[in-house]
Amino acid sequence: MKNILLSGGAASAVAASLLLAAPASAAPVGTQVGETIENTVDVTFKIGTIDQDPIDAVDEVAVDRKVNLTLSRSDNVETSVSPGEAGVAVTYVLTNESNDSLDFALDADEVATGTTSEIDGAESDNIDSEGGFTYYIDDGDGIFNAADGSPITHIDALPSGDSVTLHVVTDFDIGYDTDDRAIITLTATAREDNGASTLGDTFTPATSNSANALTVDTVYADTDDNGQTAGDGMAFDTDDYLILAAGLTASKSSRVVSGAFTGDNTGTYLPGATIEYCILVTNATGSASASDVEISDTLPSEVTYVSGFGVVVGGADCDTLGSGSGTESSGVVTGTIGTLAGGESQSVIFRALIK
Numbered sequence: 403m404k405n406i407l408l409s410g411g412a413a414s415a416v417a418a419s420l421l422l423a424a425p426a427s428a429a430p431v432g433t434q435v436g437e438t439i440e441n442t443v444d445v446t447f448k449i450g451t452i453d454q455d456p457i458d459a460v461d462e463v464a465v466d467r468k469v470n471l472t473l474s475r476s477d478n479v480e481t482s483v484s485p486g487e488a489g490v491a492v493t494y495v496l497t498n499e500s501n502d503s504l505d506f507a508l509d510a511d512e513v514a515t516g517t518t519s520e521i522d523g524a525e526s527d528n529i530d531s532e533g534g535f536t537y538y539i540d541d542g543d544g545i546f547n548a549a550d551g552s553p554i555t556h557i558d559a560l561p562s563g564d565s566v567t568l569h570v571v572t573d574f575d576i577g578y579d580t581d582d583r584a585i586i587t588l589t590a591t592a593r594e595d596n597g598a599s600t601l602g603d604t605f606t607p608a609t610s611n612s613a614n615a616l617t618v619d620t621v622y623a624d625t626d627d628n629g630q631t632a633g634d635g636m637a638f639d640t641d642d643y644l645i646l647a648a649g650l651t652a653s654k655s656s657r658v659v660s661g662a663f664t665g666d667n668t669g670t671y672l673p674g675a676t677i678e679y680c681i682l683v684t685n686a687t688g689s690a691s692a693s694d695v696e697i698s699d700t701l702p703s704e705v706t707y708v709s710g711f712g713v714v715v716g717g718a719d720c721d722t723l724g725s726g727s728g729t730e731s732s733g734v735v736t737g738t739i740g741t742l743a744g745g746e747s748q749s750v751i752f753r754a755l756i757k
Contacts, residue, residue, distance in 0.1 A: 438616070439464075463616065467502045467619075468501045475640070476493040480644035483646070484574075492643065493544065494639060495568070496637075498563065501562055503595045504594070505560075506557035506592060531643065534572060534573075536572075537555070538553055539567070559595045570586065583642055589636055592635050593605070649685060651686070652683045657678055659676050660676040680749050685744050691742065699734070707730045712727060712752070717748065720751065722749070
C-alpha cells in the first residue's frame, strides 16, 4: 500500500460517471482545492482625541491540491484458480483521500519469477497468467460477476474522500499444478480530472512555491512505500492467484472370482474363469474437486463381458461396491463419477469371462 501527497493546480469538475462505483459518497477531505482563504485585519487610530478613518489589509491565498491516495488488495487471501480457468479476478480498493477529484491510470503487471508473496511469505511466484488484464468497477457486492458491467480503462473523476472497489481479471492456461502461484502488482497513478470521460493529464509538480499566493501549486510529496520510488505520484499493491488443480491418478487391477472347475477360486486365469476388474480413481489430498470424471475401458478380445454382474460405480475401494451404475456397449465399459473431492477415491467394478 502506498500513500501519496500532492498539492496545487486548478479545481477539477467531478464527473458523475464514477459515483455508481463507490459506496455512498464520503465527506470531502479537508478544504477543497482552489478555495480562497481570506484574512482581513482592521486598524483604528486617533490623531489627538479625534477618531480617524480606519484602515484595513487583506491577505488571500488559494488552497493547493493535496492528494493522498491509498491502494490495497481487499483481503489477505489468495484467489484460487483452476488450470484453464478464464475470467478470474483479484480485488483492490482505491481511496482518494485528496482535497480534489482525480482521475487514476491503472496498470497491472506480472511480478518477476521468484518474488516472495506478501500473503504467504513462505511461497513465491513461479508462473504467469495467460497474459492481459482487464479492469472492472465493482457494483457494490465485492464479488466479480456480470453485474459489474463492461471493462474500464481507468478511474474517472473519483471524488475527494471516496473509495472504489476494482477487479483485475485475467485467464490461465491448462497444465499448471496445485500450489503454483502467480503474483501481480496493480499500480494506480494520480492524474488530473479533466472533466471528461477520458484520462486526465499527468501533473506537472512545482519545484518551489509560486510567488503569487493565489496560484495553485502541485507538488509530489509521497513517501517510499513497498519499495517504490518516493515522489512519483503512484500507489501499488500485490495480490496472488493460487492454482488449485485436481491430482487424479487411476489404477486397474483384476482378480479371479470363479474358476472353470468346481471349487476353483484360487486365482487361476484359465479359460472359463471369471475375472473381476476394478478401476480405482483417486484425487490427491489438498487437490480441487474433480467433476464429471468419465471412465472408459475397452475389453480385450480374449474376454466376454458378464452382463449379469453389471458395471458398479462409486465404491471407496476395490473391495467395496458402490451404489452407482455404468454401462457396456460393444465391449466398451463406461462409468461416470459425479464429483471426486481431494483425498477421495471411487471405483468402477465389472466382470468378464475368459474365452
